[in-house]
Amino acid sequence: MTDSPDPESFADINEKVGEEWEAQTTPYERVREVINRAYSPISAEAVADDARTSPKTARKHLEALADEGFVTTSTSETGGKRYQRSSESLVVEQAAEILAEISTDELRERVADMRETVREYQNEFGVESPEELSVTQTNEVLAETGTGSETIDEDTLQEWQTTRRNLAFANAALSIANAQKFVTDDTHTSSGSISPS
Structure with a gap:
């Protein structure tokens, strides 16, 4: 019987990969990559978390992507702004x-x-x-x-x-x-x- 890997080792690997991604890309590139995979509207805070950047930086890049036509915006039930990849792009x-x-x-x-x-x-x-x-x-x-x-x-x-x-x-x-x-x-x-x- 083989021993199952320790769940913490997967967390360590994921963190290491995340750190490398952060070191090799700009915040703009990471925000664009995260929103590229978003199949439903999400908040700037959620994008920031996945893109390893601050909500303020994520919001700035999301607005730039919206100006480029890559992203569309909508308002959630609570009044917050949501972002999603545009169908045109x-x-x-x-x-x-x-x-x-x-x-x-x-x-x-x-x-x-x-x-x-x-x-x-x-x-x-x-x-x-x-x-x-x-x-x-x-x-x-x-x-x-x-x-x-x-x-x-x-x-x-x-x-x-x-x-x-x-x-x-x-x-x-x-x-x-x-x-x-x-x-x-x-x-x-x-x-x-x-x-x-």
Whole structure:
């Protein structure tokens, strides 16, 4: 039988890793990394604790990240300010990752395939979205007026939702690629200013 490690040894290792992270990064970098992993709104104090900095410093960097569009703010029930990664920055990050992995030609093909898959789901179930289908089926169950329509299984529902999400990210990536192309083309042909229509 092997002896289990002492829980204190894990605490010591975690502290050592935390100290190294603190020594190798700036407070701004640590605050950005903490908020990057925040899936729900959190306070500056909570960010400061995880980022190994003061609440005042965390708040300063969170406000800068909010000005950059990386973070959004909201107010808690108690009136305190909360911070969360902005959905726009998540979309841009995901789109950039897609563009780094595949060509725009291949991406256009994948977008066409995903659009066709979404259309097939819409035609099969007679609704525009998986959310609408869930609501319709719930209403039928509650009203006990099942129309005999096929009940969608959870795996199919998840596949439809995933395809729609991936299609949205792929469309965003294509939009960014097109915008980058126009920016590149415009810098060669003009001063870069936008002319009124």
